[in-house]
Amino acid sequence: MTAGVMGNMAVGGAASLGRGQRPSMRDLLLTPRNVGRVADELAKMRGAAMKIGQLVSMDTGDVLPPELSQIMARLRDDAHIMPPAQLKKMLNAQWPDGWLRSFTKFDVRPIAAASIGQVHRATLKDGRDLAIKVQYPGVAQSIDSDVANVGALIRISGLLPKGFTLAPYLDEARKQLHEETDYTREGAQMMRFRDLLKDDETFAVPDLQDDWSTRQILAMTYMDGAAIEDLVDAPQTVRYQVATDLISLTLRELFTFGLMQTDPNFANYRYGQTSGQIVLLDFGATRVIGAEFANLYRQLILAGIARDTAEIRRVALDIGFIDGTTKPEHSDRILTMIDMVFAELTAKPVIDFADSTLSRKMQAEGMKLAEDGFVPPPLPIDVLFLQRKFAGMFLLAARLKAVVDVRSLIAPYLA
Structure with missing residues (x-):
């Protein structure tokens, strides 16, 4: 390549x-x-x-x-697919002999193909309409070498500041990917979310089909829906509501559930054109978020809205954004970046995500940090996953050109 x-x-x-x-x-x-x-x-x-x-x-x-x-x-949904012969071999290894006789239809052409597995639609003789995720053979065994290769590419690229220790993050990436190849674990997490959202008509979560699921096959009810980013051409009210609902769900995951699906890949969300529901998919990257981290973020938001610089610095230290080794000029710039976010939120509680002014300012500040040789302190892994989710929601809201009353969404969690 x-x-x-x-x-x-x-x-x-x-x-x-x-x-x-x-x-x-x-x-x-x-x-x-x-x-x-x-x-x-x-x-x-x-x-x-x-x-x-x-x-x-x-x-x-x-x-x-x-x-x-x-x-x-x-x-997001276009990996090279398994040939039918390879797919059949994988299914034969995971399911009992004669499994095909239980189906009236099994489409060998996947409806989605992603990084860990591909998804097929099938209908059982008992009438169940299923989406069946089949893991690529050998993908679990290739994770360690894949991560090592990605790490080598990052080092060769020259993008890392001198003194930055990459190894702990690669170890965590390796661990996370191994967890994502355990479909038994993912099925359990999917059912936890289904239970948490059972009374919420805004979201739909597939139902696990235990009798056809294994560690490398995840069978669930099929749920129709359009790609979430295709809503860029939807009416304004739909775009605004979808962004609002997903940001609201992220806050609930952090402050109420203590459980977060941390992979904000757009392909993990679909929109039911008829039902108006947001379909949630792929729970392989679900993590328990401890109450201590939720409380730290609550303290950060309170300090930011109050524009309390001393308190922002204290919480930033507790979270790990800066530490005792961070140069004063670097910590000041990081605190300035945090303050920029809250200045925007205070001045304009209704945020227009289509306006890229703030993100461009943040990017410019980040580039100045990098050019000045800033070495980030070793961040807690939970913080990295939280930041990835927040960034993903920001990017999706920007893609949808949504306007969201973020301040009102946050308010209930600050009491």
Whole structure:
């Protein structure tokens, strides 16, 4: 893949020079052809490598040009699928002999194909309409080498500041991915969410089908719905409500449930065009969030809204955003970034996520930190997963160009 991309860059650079232009490395690298090639290769690799691509694909144009984000978006549901013979071999290994006689229909063409497995629609003779997630063979065994390779690429890229210790984060990524390959665990987490939301008509969660589920096959009721980001063309009221509901759910996960689905990949949300419900999918990255972290975030919000700089600094230390080794000029910049968020929330409690002014300011401050050699302190893993979820909700609301009364959503949890 690297050789092919470098070859494309060489050809593109020569063509630009021939036209009397001086091309930048960024422009040569981030061409649709190159990004398409990377997306295709990550789709073949699946697993940890594809997870990286999925995270990149959530960018809304602030970092990648929009057309390149669209190319990477195929990684949300477009991995290379198992051939029918390989699929049959996997099912035969997991289900009892003669299993096919229990079905009136089993579509060998998947309705979705992602990083860990692919999903098939099937109908049982007893009438159940199922979505059956089948894990790619060997994906669990490849996680350790995948993560090691991703780590090597990150180190080679030169993106990490000197002194930053990557190993603990790679270890946690490895652990998380191994958990995601345990479909028995995911099924249990799915049922926990189904129980937590059983009286909430806003959301729909599939029902686990134990009799057809194993550690590598997850069978659940089929739930129809459109891709959540396709709502960008929906009426304003729908876009605003969906963003509001998902941000509200994130707050409930943190402050009420103590349980959070921490993977905000857009493919994990669908919208029922008829029911108006948001369908929640993929609970492999579900984590218990301790009350101590929820309380720290509550304290941070209270301090931020009060614009209490001293209290913000204290809570930021307790959470781990800064520590005793952080240089004063770096901690001041981090606290400024936190204050920027709360200044926006205080001045405009109804947030227009389509306005990228704040995110661009935050990005500029982050770049200044990186250029000044800031080495982040070792963050607690729960904080990293929380921040990933918050960022994902921000990106989705921005994608939907939603306007949300965030202050009102937060208020009930500050008492």
